[in-house]
Amino acid sequence: MWLRLIWAVRLWKSGREIMALLEVKDLYVSYGAIRALHGVSFHVDRGEVVTLIGANGAGKSTTLRTISGLQPADSGSIVYDGVDITRTPASNIVPLGIIQVPEGRRIFAPLTVRENLEMGAFTRKDKREIAESMEHVFQLFPRLKERVEQTGGTLSGGEQQMLAVARALMAKPKLLLMDEPSMGLAPILVEEIFDIIQEINREGVTVLLVEQNAHMALSIANRGYVLETGTIELEGEAQVLADNPRVREAYLGGG
Amino acid sequence: MLRRMRKSTVYFIAGGLIIFVVIQLLLSLGILNNYWRGIIFWGAAISMVALGLNLIYGFNGQFSLGQYGFYAIGAYASADITYRWVHSDPSGIVVVLFGSLLTLGLYVAVTAFLRRFYGVTVMARFTFYILATILAFAIAVAGLVPLLGPAVNSILQVLPAAISRQIVFFVALLGGACLAGIASFLFGIPVLELGSDYFGIATLGFTIIVKVLLDNTDTILPFPEMKGARGMIGIPQWTTWPWVFASLLLVILVMRNVLHSSVGRAIVSVREDERAAELVGIDAATTKVLAFVLGSVFAGLAGGIRAHDLAFLHPQSFNFIQSFNPLIIVVFGGLSSMTGTIITGFFWIFLLEGLLRLYLPEGFETWRLVVYPLVLLVMMLLRPEGLFGRYEIPFLRRVLPPLPTKTVEIQEEAV
Ligand SMILES: Nc1ncnc2c1ncn2[C@@H]1O[C@H](COP(=O)(O)OP(=O)(O)OP(=O)(O)O)[C@@H](O)[C@H]1O
Ligand SMILES: [Mg+2]
Numbered sequence: 001m002w003l004r005l006i007w008a009v010r011l012w013k014s015g016r017e018i019m020a021l022l023e024v025k026d027l028y029v030s031y032g033a034i035r036a037l038h039g040v041s042f043h044v045d046r047g048e049v050v051t052l053i054g055a056n057g058a059g060k061s062t063t064l065r066t067i068s069g070l071q072p073a074d075s076g077s078i079v080y081d082g083v084d085i086t087r088t089p090a091s092n093i094v095p096l097g098i099i100q101v102p103e104g105r106r107i108f109a110p111l112t113v114r115e116n117l118e119m120g121a122f123t124r125k126d127k128r129e130i131a132e133s134m135e136h137v138f139q140l141f142p143r144l145k146e147r148v149e150q151t152g153g154t155l156s157g158g159e160q161q162m163l164a165v166a167r168a169l170m171a172k173p174k175l176l177l178m179d180e181p182s183m184g185l186a187p188i189l190v191e192e193i194f195d196i197i198q199e200i201n202r203e204g205v206t207v208l209l210v211e212q213n214a215h216m217a218l219s220i221a222n223r224g225y226v227l228e229t230g231t232i233e234l235e236g237e238a239q240v241l242a243d244n245p246r247v248r249e250a251y252l253g254g255g
Numbered sequence: 256m257l258r259r260m261r262k263s264t265v266y267f268i269a270g271g272l273i274i275f276v277v278i279q280l281l282l283s284l285g286i287l288n289n290y291w292r293g294i295i296f297w298g299a300a301i302s303m304v305a306l307g308l309n310l311i312y313g314f315n316g317q318f319s320l321g322q323y324g325f326y327a328i329g330a331y332a333s334a335d336i337t338y339r340w341v342h343s344d345p346s347g348i349v350v351v352l353f354g355s356l357l358t359l360g361l362y363v364a365v366t367a368f369l370r371r372f373y374g375v376t377v378m379a380r381f382t383f384y385i386l387a388t389i390l391a392f393a394i395a396v397a398g399l400v401p402l403l404g405p406a407v408n409s410i411l412q413v414l415p416a417a418i419s420r421q422i423v424f425f426v427a428l429l430g431g432a433c434l435a436g437i438a439s440f441l442f443g444i445p446v447l448e449l450g451s452d453y454f455g456i457a458t459l460g461f462t463i464i465v466k467v468l469l470d471n472t473d474t475i476l477p478f479p480e481m482k483g484a485r486g487m488i489g490i491p492q493w494t495t496w497p498w499v500f501a502s503l504l505l506v507i508l509v510m511r512n513v514l515h516s517s518v519g520r521a522i523v524s525v526r527e528d529e530r531a532a533e534l535v536g537i538d539a540a541t542t543k544v545l546a547f548v549l550g551s552v553f554a555g556l557a558g559g560i561r562a563h564d565l566a567f568l569h570p571q572s573f574n575f576i577q578s579f580n581p582l583i584i585v586v587f588g589g590l591s592s593m594t595g596t597i598i599t600g601f602f603w604i605f606l607l608e609g610l611l612r613l614y615l616p617e618g619f620e621t622w623r624l625v626v627y628p629l630v631l632l633v634m635m636l637l638r639p640e641g642l643f644g645r646y647e648i649p650f651l652r653r654v655l656p657p658l659p660t661k662t663v664e665i666q667e668e669a670v
Contacts (some may be wrong), residue, residue, distance in 0.1 A: 003652065019440065068533075070530065070533060070534075087373035088373060089373070089538070090534070090536075090538075091533060091536050091537060091538035092531040092541075093536075094534070094535065094536030097538060100534050100536070102530065102531065104536055106528055106530060106531040108524055108527045108528060108531060108532070109527065109528075110527060111524075111527070118520075119520065119524055119535050120533045120535055121533070122517065122520065122521070122536050122537060123536035167535070171535065217271070248349075
């Protein structure tokens with residue numbers, strides 16, 4: 001009887017949370033004695049593109065790393081799809097469909113493009129589905145298809161970034177965490193990558209996008225958050241944020 | 256059935272058979288005397304130790320100097336089992352075999368138990384595993400020896416002596432390998448999972464500790480039959496060519512199949528980039544422990560083979576300086592080339608312990624420690640990828656990634 005009641009309450013609670021795909025509440029994270037996040041809270045709804053912008057060292061990468069289970073949280077909670085994943089180790093996060101495209105690409109340099117993509121599907125078993133994903137990824141990135149047997153390290157910076165995104169897609173993400181995909185890319189390539197992010201999103205993948213390039217990020221996002229020294233300073237609709245004078249001044253290069 | 260096998264598999268089986276038969280013939284006909292027999296067996300043992308190191312260092316990227324520690328554990332443990340057996344004491348078999356089995360069972364239980372809690376610290380887990388090990392061996396010593404000892408004894412006595420001897424030898428080899436595996440697991444959890452950069456130093460320390468313990472087996476440790484620093488004598492000389500061949504083959508096959516499986520991919524990708532590996536869902540810490548334990552088990556098995564050929568064990572032969580032998584072999588043969596490691600391992604013993612010892616003057620021994628580093632230095636300068644580089648015979652081959660030398664630089668530039 002009591003158990004049932006508790007169960008019912010839980011169901012009701014999780015029912016409320018199920019609205020948001022990802023709900024981060026009051027997250028504190030530190031590196032040794034240095035605190036990087038001081039109570040960060042935000043949420044990402046299903047099907048959205050949400051961007052997290054902020055200056056160098058604001059804690060954007062730390063936030064993503066903590067969600068991915070690479071960095072332990074001091075306190076606070078991360079709830080994904082109604083399940084608390086705050087203390088779930090990284091290798092158990094990937095099968096849930098939370099896939100990160102890390103800062104600085106981090107592809108496997110000595111492996112070929114094909115092998116890199118196969119590594120992306122490491123947690124998946126069905127060979128045929130994996131092959132289908134690979135075909136799909138090649139449709140999105142025809143450039144990678146031309147270079148399947150080339151080793152990752154010999155690709156150009158832009159191609160490496162595409163490979164990093166493609167590898168993440170091979171894991172069948174429900175929520176894609178992207179850490180500065182535009183870093184170090186020429187404007188045309190940035191454009192291309194952002195087009196692809198939108199395309200991926202249209203296919204039903206929710207995206208949490210960390211960017212320094214606030215202009216681009218806000219142009220494709222539904223909503224945005226501004227992170228400053230470990231706390232969320234501003235939040236709102238992407239368009240509203242882009243018009244906010246403070247954001248314009250700090251992140252969109254003045255006028 | 257034959258038609259469905261790959262060509263490379265057929266060649267491998269054929270080649271293996273030929274080598275086995277030829278050497279067996281040479282030994283049976285007395286063309287190879289005991290000296291060369293010892294050299295071949297020694298070469299096989301060293302190759303197994305070096306293969307283990309290649310798995311740990313070459314494929315998984317964890318620089319280790321601990322191989323001789325595990326080699327020593329395997330040698331002494333298996334020697335103790337057979338020594339006791341020939342002195343009509345089955346306690347070695349019971350303690351090591353059943354103690355190890357019990358330990359493995361408890362490990363599974365502890366792992367299942369700990370999995371229910373998130374965020375258990377490494378040291379807490381380590382403590383659980385240590386306690387499980389102590390408990391298992393305490394039960395084996397205090398409970399199982401009086402309980403199972405007589406039974407084991409009478410079963411083995413009923414069988415013909417030749418057969419029971421082979422069974423005891425098998426158990427001894429298995430026990431030595433298990434014990435090395437358990438030791439490496441307990442050592443690996445805290446050191447590897449904490450992600451220490453000082454893993455190499457820690458493993459060197461491990462080898463030194465093992466050597467010190469072996470020096471004092473009769474004083475600190477309760478094993479008077481090992482005779483401490485004076486060396487253990489009276490080990491039965493049971494190692495035969497079929498045993499040597501089978502052990503080496505087993506090591507090669509296990510390592511090949513592991514490397515060709517998804518676990519192998521995990522092992523190699525952890526070497527390439529641990530963080531990236533974790534982001535595709537690989538449990539990096541577990542992968543490292545796994546490679547380390549497997550590599551150490553190989554060393555432990557090799558120890559048993561060597562001990563029962565030499566019939567004599569001395570702590571000095573497991574001095575930490577010796578730990579550089581497998582390292583040199585692996586670097587020479589080519590990191591992440593199994594073929595290179597095996598060939599270099601045999602050649603190493605053949606050349607240094609066989610030919611040179613026969614034909615060079617007495618004082619040569621002392622010069623070896625000058626020559627090794629020099630040769631290694633020249634090697635590093637002229638052919639850093641090792642003699643065989645990435646070459647594998649077709650059976651062992653798979654499109655394995657090259658070493659991260661040039662490509663990594665390119666990647667960093669590009670970033
Ligand atoms: N491994 C680490 N050890 C110690 N401090 C760290 C570590 N990683 C990050 N930090 C610190 O945490 C803070 C947040 O870093 P983080 O990498 O999350 O910033 P960021 O917003 O991603 O910056 P950027 O835009 O430059 O990538 C910084 O002050 C940084 O110095
Ligand atoms: Mg960052």
